[in-house]
Amino acid sequence: MITFLLQGLRISGPYVLAALAGVFSETGGVVNIALEGILLNGALAAVLAAYWTGSPWLGVLAGVLAGVAAAGIHAFAALRYKVDQVISGLAVNFLVAGLSRFLLKLVFNSTSNSARVEGLAPWAGVDPFLVLTVLIVIASHWTIKRTVFGLRLRAVGEHPRAAETLGIKVLRMRLWGVLISGALAGLGGAWLSLDQHQFTDAMSGGRGYIALAAVIIGKWTPLGAAAAALFFGFAEASQIILQTYGLRVPTQFVQMIPYALTLAAVAGLIGRSRPPAADGIPYSDEQD
């Protein structure tokens, strides 16, 4: 039972962080399909830095920075040049997929995986990532619901024109939303690769898209999205456990759960799921 719990939490972690990342970006009104690429970039940078410096903590830092960098490209195209947000997100995913394979080849001379690196040492028996993530979930909820920053972020996502009238710099707020999103998903990527002590090709494995599903099911709130991500993670873990007991649920059906639930959610079958009103709509700053 304890192993199942720990296994579930371990699997859920990157989902939870990526889902929170999605909430920050979309609360500010920027759709973030780039989560998949951000996770991957974070995972790669974490392993590279840990490999070169020997310090997994520098790996974590590098993962966060690489996430911010990938999100920065998305923000640059979507906010500065008003490129459609779905398009610029997809472009980032393509770019990072190529880049990660390129560096894998160049640094480790492999098409599949990196060398082994040191993971994080546990804090009193607990995975530091787990502690950080719990703190981040609470902090995200508090930031978005209770702070001036959160209020402004919600304002530019709901009604940017009105927010601007009140003197809020819309594009700057949206940029913050996307960059925080990059930091969180980058951390999620670092968890993914440092937990397995190596980077493997395409290791984000669709988690960025599942995180987007969690954002929708969680109705664009930090706690809701984190809970949905946790649920998806545990569904994946339970399937591994069932298999070890000889009960065979086809893997593919468990894989389909998040997607089928999301379809039901957007179809209004399990309560109406409504995005921020200006989510995905580019905004032109008049003073720009």
Added chain:
Amino acid sequence: MMKALAREGRWIAISLGITFAVLVLSILALRQNPLTVFGLLAERLLLKPYGLGQMLYKATTLIFTGLGCALAFRCGLFNIGAEGQLYAGAFLMAVVAPHLPLPMILLIPACLAIAALGGGLWGLVPGWLKAKRGAHEVITTMMMNFIALALTNYLISAHFHEPETIHTAELPVAAYLPQLPMESSAVNASLFVAIALAFAVHYFLWSTPLGFELRAVGSNPTAAKTSGVPVDMRIFLILVLSGCLSGLAGINFILGYKHYFEQGFASGAGFMGIAVALVAKNYPIGVIFSALLFAFLSQAGLTVQSVIPRELFEILQGLVILVVVICQNKYGGAE
């Protein structure tokens, strides 16, 4: 056509120039001679029937998915479900076709119809959800992609695979599309189907009343509604038609090359179709050229991998998308 080229020439030239410059700089950074690399590309890809044939083969799949995406985008719907629609169409065709006792002249059209039907069915769900429940198509089509991948994966491994393999039974010889005589490359008659389809979509969108209505729904739904267009029905139709086009993409691999369905046989071609459509600014004829560009980048990596890592060209594919959409917004001029 020529007028369009003159209007679009600026952003095309600038974005290709930037991409080319990045390529040259990267080759120099890898301590290789760009001329050696370009020499290899000319010799083994553009001037050798095998290389050219492989590039055309890859372009064929991309033309289908690119058309599927372009049709939907042109009509204002962001269908990113080409990947799932491709798999749904290809899978349905691969499992039904071996049971059809038809002569070649009927079997091939039947296969095309089944593939289109499968893709259309996969577009029908997001179409219905959009028209009736207002669910955003970006989310629904993306979810349908992953459901298609998981479902075909399951059906193959549980029911339809040939013993000892991970693919379906082979199709009867009467369903084979002829290969083109370009050494041993995979390019086949699907290429002509794809090109013909591009012209057909162009004709449909710009020269028929229904095509005009669909574009009107995209550019101004309110005006379309006021002038009596049944907008919900049209939205539904757009997503189904778009699914049909992407569903046909599987014929390139299944009717023209390997003659069976294999999990992951066209991995990413549906997602790449989005890029192909965008670079073509959602013009059906432009899709042909845009598909050639991405097929070139993909084949170029394989061609020169003895000198530079082929992954460099994967980065370039991502870069092209970004550079092109930025340049279109900056230098593109009016529609």
